[in-house]
Amino acid sequence: MTPPSGPSGRGPRRRLSQLAGRLLCLAFIGAALLLAGCAGRAVDSESADVNQGKTLFVKNCGSCHTLQDAATAGTVGPNLDDAFLAARSKEGGSFDESTFFQVTLDQMRLAAPPMPNFDEGPQKLPEQQLEDIAAYVAKVAGKPPGETGATGETGATSTTP
Numbered sequence: 001m002t003p004p005s006g007p008s009g010r011g012p013r014r015r016l017s018q019l020a021g022r023l024l025c026l027a028f029i030g031a032a033l034l035l036a037g038c039a040g041r042a043v044d045s046e047s048a049d050v051n052q053g054k055t056l057f058v059k060n061c062g063s064c065h066t067l068q069d070a071a072t073a074g075t076v077g078p079n080l081d082d083a084f085l086a087a088r089s090k091e092g093g094s095f096d097e098s099t100f101f102q103v104t105l106d107q108m109r110l111a112a113p114p115m116p117n118f119d120e121g122p123q124k125l126p127e128q129q130l131e132d133i134a135a136y137v138a139k140v141a142g143k144p145p146g147e148t149g150a151t152g153e154t155g156a157t158s159t160t161p
Helices: 012-035 050-060 080-088 097-109 127-140
Strands: none
Touching: 050 127, 080 097, 097 127
16 A cells, blocks of 8 residues: 655655655765775865855756755755765764865765766766866765855955956
């Protein structure tokens, strides 16, 4: 028997949100394995432009994802501040920025619907833009305003003219 949807909070949106949360957890595990050298290729964020990443995030990701630093309030994908907050904490494993960078990059490359696949097809973005977005998200997601050290109203200066 199929459980009823509606006011009980178990409708399609709730299931979609739960699925997105589970996929994010799997991505963390995959990224940890990648960073441990078990498989895949790891990319570092040193050449990424976080200011450009913020602009690209707002344009390509903000309609689906909530991210306080970007002032976006999407409701389709997971709230990235909530998703990364626990993993930044001591209790959550104290993951560092490089892990968040790799997780975000992997999610854009290996997207599961409803997330668009930014690695191919009509939404394809160049590798440098993917890295810029991932570096930006890794720097700010799950951090309170003022602690991000990123762009915009958080107090850091931009390096672009």
